Amino acid sequence: xxxxxxxWHIAKRQLRKNKLAVFGFWLLAVLYFLMIFxxxxxxxxxxxxxxxxxxxxxxxxxxxxxxxxxxLTPFVYNTIERPKFSRHYLPDPSHRYxxxxxxxxxxxxxxxxxxxxxxxxxxxxxxxxxRIFIFGTDDSGRDVxxxxxxxxxxxxxxxxxxxxxxxALGVLIGALSGYYAGKPIPLGWWKGWKPSIDVxxxxxxxxxxxxxxxxxxxLLGLRALIPEHLSSAKVYFLIVILLSFIRxxxxxxxxxxxxxxxxxxxxxxxAEAIGCSNFRIIWRHIVPNTFSQIIVxxxxxxxxxxxxxxxxxxxxxxxxxxxxxxxxxxxxAQDVVALTHYPWILLPGFFIxxxxxGFNLLGDGLRDALDPKMRS
Amino acid sequence: xxxxxxxxxxxxxxLLLGISFISFLIMQLAxxxxxxxxxxxxxxxxxxxxxxxxxxxxxxxxYVQYFRWLLGILPHPVNGNWHHWxxxxxxxxxxxxxxxxxxxxxxxxxxxxxxxxxxxxxxxxAVPMGVYAAxxxxxxxxxxxxxxxxxxxxxPDFFLAMLLLFLASRTHLFPIGGMIGRDYEYLSPWxxxxxxxxxxxxxxxxxxxxxxxxxxxxxRASLLDVLRAEYIQTARAKxxxxxxxxxxxxxxxxxxPMITLFGFELGFLLSGALxxxxxxxxxxxxxxxxxxxxxxxxxxxxxxxxxSSVLLIVGNLLADIxxxxxxxxxxxx
Numbered sequence: 001x002x003x004x005x006x007x008w009h010i011a012k013r014q015l016r017k018n019k020l021a022v023f024g025f026w027l028l029a030v031l032y033f034l035m036i037f038x039x040x041x042x043x044x045x046x047x048x049x050x051x052x053x054x055x056x057x058x059x060x061x062x063x064x065x066x067x068x069x070x071x072l073t074p075f076v077y078n079t080i081e082r083p084k085f086s087r088h089y090l091p092d093p094s095h096r097y098x099x100x101x102x103x104x105x106x107x108x109x110x111x112x113x114x115x116x117x118x119x120x121x122x123x124x125x126x127x128x129x130x131r132i133f134i135f136g137t138d139d140s141g142r143d144v145x146x147x148x149x150x151x152x153x154x155x156x157x158x159x160x161x162x163x164x165x166x167x168a169l170g171v172l173i174g175a176l177s178g179y180y181a182g183k184p185i186p187l188g189w190w191k192g193w194k195p196s197i198d199v200x201x202x203x204x205x206x207x208x209x210x211x212x213x214x215x216x217x218x219l220l221g222l223r224a225l226i227p228e229h230l231s232s233a234k235v236y237f238l239i240v241i242l243l244s245f246i247r248x249x250x251x252x253x254x255x256x257x258x259x260x261x262x263x264x265x266x267x268x269x270x271a272e273a274i275g276c277s278n279f280r281i282i283w284r285h286i287v288p289n290t291f292s293q294i295i296v297x298x299x300x301x302x303x304x305x306x307x308x309x310x311x312x313x314x315x316x317x318x319x320x321x322x323x324x325x326x327x328x329x330x331x332x333a334q335d336v337v338a339l340t341h342y343p344w345i346l347l348p349g350f351f352i353x354x355x356x357x358g359f360n361l362l363g364d365g366l367r368d369a370l371d372p373k374m375r376s
Numbered sequence: 377x378x379x380x381x382x383x384x385x386x387x388x389x390x391l392l393l394g395i396s397f398i399s400f401l402i403m404q405l406a407x408x409x410x411x412x413x414x415x416x417x418x419x420x421x422x423x424x425x426x427x428x429x430x431x432x433x434x435x436x437x438x439y440v441q442y443f444r445w446l447l448g449i450l451p452h453p454v455n456g457n458w459h460h461w462x463x464x465x466x467x468x469x470x471x472x473x474x475x476x477x478x479x480x481x482x483x484x485x486x487x488x489x490x491x492x493x494x495x496x497x498x499x500x501x502a503v504p505m506g507v508y509a510a511x512x513x514x515x516x517x518x519x520x521x522x523x524x525x526x527x528x529x530x531x532p533d534f535f536l537a538m539l540l541l542f543l544a545s546r547t548h549l550f551p552i553g554g555m556i557g558r559d560y561e562y563l564s565p566w567x568x569x570x571x572x573x574x575x576x577x578x579x580x581x582x583x584x585x586x587x588x589x590x591x592x593x594x595x596r597a598s599l600l601d602v603l604r605a606e607y608i609q610t611a612r613a614k615x616x617x618x619x620x621x622x623x624x625x626x627x628x629x630x631x632x633p634m635i636t637l638f639g640f641e642l643g644f645l646l647s648g649a650l651x652x653x654x655x656x657x658x659x660x661x662x663x664x665x666x667x668x669x670x671x672x673x674x675x676x677x678x679x680x681x682x683x684s685s686v687l688l689i690v691g692n693l694l695a696d697i698x699x700x701x702x703x704x705x706x707x708x709x
Contacts, residue, residue: 343542
């Protein structure tokens with residue numbers, strides 16, 4: 001018996017052939033892996049700070065010591081700020097601090113791996129007073145690498161959650177709009193006057209107004225609505241809601257167009273004929289048919305959520321300290337002096353860049369894979 | 377055509393009214409106002425706060441405030457003096473105590489300089505690149521341009537601006553933000569222009585990167601689409617040189633969809649300019665609205681939103697008119 005090939009099987013095979021999309025997929029896979037095991041992979045925790053090592057540059061990892069001997073385990077030196085407050089750090093080669101793997105760091109608070117197993121074991125670690133600052137430290141001596149890993153929890157989830165919310169909103173409104181396109185709802189009649197309300201028209205016009213507006217202006221304006229000082233968790237969901245509010249018309253338009261074409265297909269007519277309710281037709285027959293197209297659109301809209309969050313946090317209007325976010329880590333780079341002398345504080349921006357790149361590559365790959373015209 | 381423009385202008389008026397109403401509502405709903413922060417300062421007496429409240433009409437209901445603000449923009453006689461008319465009165469900035477319009481006018485010019493420079497530069501780069509990529513489809517240039525476009529798309533505006541600021545401060549080749557140098561006043565007219573271009577370079581570069589990536593891919597796609605048409609085959613079959621086929625026959629038609637993009641571009645640029653203006657301290661509309669939102673400077677926010685909406689709508693209208701003028705198939709009546 002020949003195994004039937006579904007649409008998804010074909011799409012998957014097409015996707016595998018696209019080298020850029022595969023690259024994007026693995027880029028994201030690595031980032032999400034780092035996010036899930038953030039507290040284990042990070043050598044410190046996000047609140048940890050070493051007050052004597054502000055703006056410490058990335059530490060040098062050595063194999064050969066001062067006397068020229070080779071060591072199999074890599075090691076670091078402790079560094080001392082000389083002169084004091086100059087932020088020039090000199091290595092002290094008198095003592096080697098080997099890098100331990102699966103290092104039990106009892107000076108830090110226990111974390112729970114995968115939210116289940118409380119442990120104080122970290123992937124890497126060195127004995128005090130040396131520090132393993134792979135990407136250097138920020139203005140208060142916090143490890144940039146650690147905070148990038150913790151910050152990924154905001155950036156990598158906000159896109160997905162945001163897209164789910166705006167997808168739900170967009171599908172709901174788009175499906176309604178498409179279903180009622182060209183069928184104004186009558187509001188009764190009065191002396192020959194038959195008022196009716198054209199749902200589709202209203203939805204589309206108000207959506208266009210939202211789409212036309214420059215999105216960052218709208219975001220800033222809406223952000224002004226909300227009290228400035230809120231907990232990070234609240235701000236997180238507020239950003240999701242604000243961005244979904246801005247993004248829904250784009251999804252609603254796509255869904256509406258699809259609904260308009262699906263609406264006339266036989267199976268919808270059949271459903272109508274056997275007396276299905278409008279809600280059931282939309283929910284059970286029309287919405288599932290929009291999935292394949294929408295998944296592309298959704299993948300390509302995730303970056304706008306990540307960028308929106310990062311920008312708001314950068315302006316100190318989003319996720320705030322002590323919770324790390326890639327955006328609020330960049331806030332320190334607003335100071336040109338810090339930016340010039342300690343460029344490693346720009347590294348979170350690089351992570352935003354590769355995340356957005358990953359989603360764009362994967363999204364374009366999906367689009368080509370799901371489009372029968374592009375198949376080879 | 378004139379009828380169409382008239383209709384669009386009328387629509388624009390309603391749109392602006394809608395936008396102004398909604399944004400006024402948003403600012404009113406937002407917790408706290410400018411005077412609340414002043415009231416926390418122990419050096420400012422409650423009597424002064426009360427006086428300010430009276431002066432700005434903040435003790436009136438919000439709809440009265442809205443109508444007062446709206447009527448101020450329309451031409452109106454000053455203090456009942458019918459010989460002295462005023463208009464574009466967007467209210468007074470709480471924080472700077474000067475009319476909002478005197479803040480917005482220079483900011484609008486600065487944003488327009490930034491946006492127009494970006495448009496000119498990016499079209500000059502993107503169109504030839506897109507054409508070349510399409511003509512040599514799947515060649516090394518095309519492949520490289522796909523790669524560059526991905527990078528251009530993915531890099532956040534504000535991060536790119538920071539990277540460039542870092543390079544500028546390390547190399548001292550370009551000024552670190554701002555629009556004019558410290559010695560601007562003492563320069564000759566040519567010196568002033570050079571100084572402006574010097575400051576303009578980095579912000580325009582940031583905006584151009586994303587814009588070129590987008591326009592180039594669109595140009596390529598549009599030209600490839602046209603090159604598949606039958607009249608191109610005919611042109612080739614009758615022995616025209618490839619150069620003539622592409623520049624006389626294909627490019628002209630491929631540019632039409634690009635003109636529609638031209639209208640959308642202004643919105644895209646205004647959004648991008650907001651980020652760049654904040655990072656690179658370019659004194660434009662984006663920077664003004666950011667500072668005003670932080671300070672809860674109500675009338676500055678409102679005025680800024682109005683002015684940027686007008687820029688946006690006018691941009692879209694111009695693109696529509698341009699399209700009708702270029703493409704004889706499009707008629708609006």
